Amino acid sequence: MATIRPFNAVRPREDVASKVAALPYDVYNREEALAEVLKEPLSFLKVDRAETQFDEDFNPYDAKVYAKARDSLQQMIKEGILVKEGKNCYYIYELTMDGRSQTGLVGCAAIDDYLNDVIKKHEKTREDKEIDRINHVDICDAQTGPIFLAYRSQKILNDVVDKVKKEAPLYDFVAPDGIRHTVWRINKESDIATIYLGFKNIQSIYIADGHHRAASAVKVGLKRREASPGYTGEEEFNFFLSVLFPHDQLKILDYNRVVKDLNGYSKEEFLSEITKKFVVEKIGAEPYKPAEKATYGMYLEGVWYKLTAKEEIRSNDPVEGLDVSLLQNHLLTSVLNIKDIRTDKRIEFVGGIRGLKELEKRAKSDMKLAFSMYPTSINELFDVSDAGRLMPPKSTWFEPKLRSGLFIHLL
Incomplete structure (x- = not known):
């Protein structure tokens, strides 16, 4: 049974969300990331790729880079570019590309579900890529990029999503690449309870994309548990930021x-x-x-x-x-x-x-x-994960990409 809980998000002010939202950190090389930050000073890449704030020959894995990421995040909060929600909520995140939409729920997954294989993996991670994000999460004291998870579609969850989508959205903008991003907030206690219990009835959840970010979030959580022997399991470091999509919403590209x-x-x-x-x-x-x-x-x-x-x-x-x-x-x-x-x-x-x-x-x-x-199908991905096996490298390409900076989970 999966634990997906609401969280007190830090998120962009409504009028600047389109400027803050950025493609995932690993989509760009250093030069491309710098060009994006120069073009849009509010881009969340200045947090996710803080080496853009240093000379081009500066080591991107230097401790000063992660400290700069933390300082940039805190400065965006201080200036009111990013605001704290004020209560625990779920969110609906819809991405539309070429007339086709996929709609997911934003919440926080449990690191214990990852460790106990309720959250299933299909990809081998590289230690060097993990270390980078471990340092970023730990020093920023926040998870800034959501993990892309999938689950077998559930009517009880779909019904809540369909109902809330009839309300006015929190964000609704088209990014420069033509992808439309629409976000609704779920803050009614009855809807929150329905979603929480709905996920409790799901036996397996699957990492679609973001294996390194997931592994890094879990390792930061374990590190903090070790430093806090009296932990209860309810602390924020026991959970990681995720967007969860029903399987019938997803399309894998070749x-x-x-x-x-x-x-x-x-x-x-x-x-x-x-x-x-x-x-x-x-x-x-x-x-x-x-x-x-x-x-x-x-x-x-x-x-x-x-x-x-x-x-x-x-x-x-x-x-x-x-x-x-x-x-x-x-x-x-x-x-x-x-x-x-x-x-x-x-x-x-x-x-x-x-x-x-x-x-x-x-x-x-x-x-x-x-x-x-x-293209590999989502059911093939599920079958490999259910068998406890790994997919060959470069088996799946998910599009459109989730934006970073729309939801931040503070630890």
């Missing part, structure tokens, strides 16, 4: 691949080799986007091909049967000798939001070969 060379094969040799595991059909110049599982688009030397995995390599295993696994095991590894996609410099990844023309562009410039993928 996460495509581009490869630098053919591992020494000629084009003809390569095409012959891959026919051992895939049916290969020549499509022509028109970009090919897969329409069903176990099919792939492949772009090579100006021509698109459709690849279909042969029955003998397909699998009912929740991990081995994923499209990304079939391509990895039976083409990228066995033919192209790309064994570890985390470290191999011959392969890169292109989010589906960038479109197939981006794959053509890359294959004509710095790469040789491109693959368009059929």
Whole structure:
């Protein structure tokens, strides 16, 4: 049973919310983050990426950077750019892209649910990325970026959301990238109680995106428990900021691949080799986007091909049967000798939001070969997580991205 509780949020004043809201810290490199902060001085990136306040050669992981993040956060509160709600609430957060909306509930998840596997994971985290966010959360004494969680849709929760959405929103703005962000506050005690009990009836919640932020929040909580042996479990550090979406609201985009060379094969040799595991059909110049599982688009030397995995390599295993696994095991590894996609410099990844023309562009410039993928489904993500397994890297691309700075959870 999941514990998702309301919280006393720090959030932007209504008239500046659109200026404060920022894409997640890890979407930008340093130069891009600096450009955003220079363009919009109220951007929450000055907290999430405080190295933008230092010279470009300054170490972004220096203790002074995290102290600057804390000071910037406190200054925004002091100046009234950020305000404290004054009572524990839930929020509804709706994102609309290209006419399609997804609506989630904002609350705080329990670190014990993470530790006890009520909150399920599907991705391996890297210690270096964890350490950065551990320092940021601990020194800021706040969680500034929400974790993207998913759960199997529940009517009792949907009914509350539908009712509150008929009220006037707290925020409603369109960001420069065209994504509309709309937020409602849930502050009636009866609605709060319904949501809390609704989540108590849910057996499993899933991390969709934000594994490193979740792991970091949990480790800060454990660190503070160790420093406070008399803790009760009700302290704010026992919970982490989350936005939770019902599964039927979510759409996972394709996460495509581009490869630098053919591992020494000629084009003809390569095409012959891959026919051992895939049916290969020549499509022509028109970009090919897969329409069903176990099919792939492949772009090579100006021509698109459709690849279909042969029955003998397909699998009912929740991990081995994923499209990304079939391509990895039976083409990228066995033919192209790309064994570890985390470290191999011959392969890169292109989010589906960038479109197939981006794959053509890359294959004509710095790469040789491109693959368009059929997206992993949310149910496949659930199946892998329920089995206690890990997804291969770069299996899912979620869009649109949650903004940071709209909700802050003080510890």
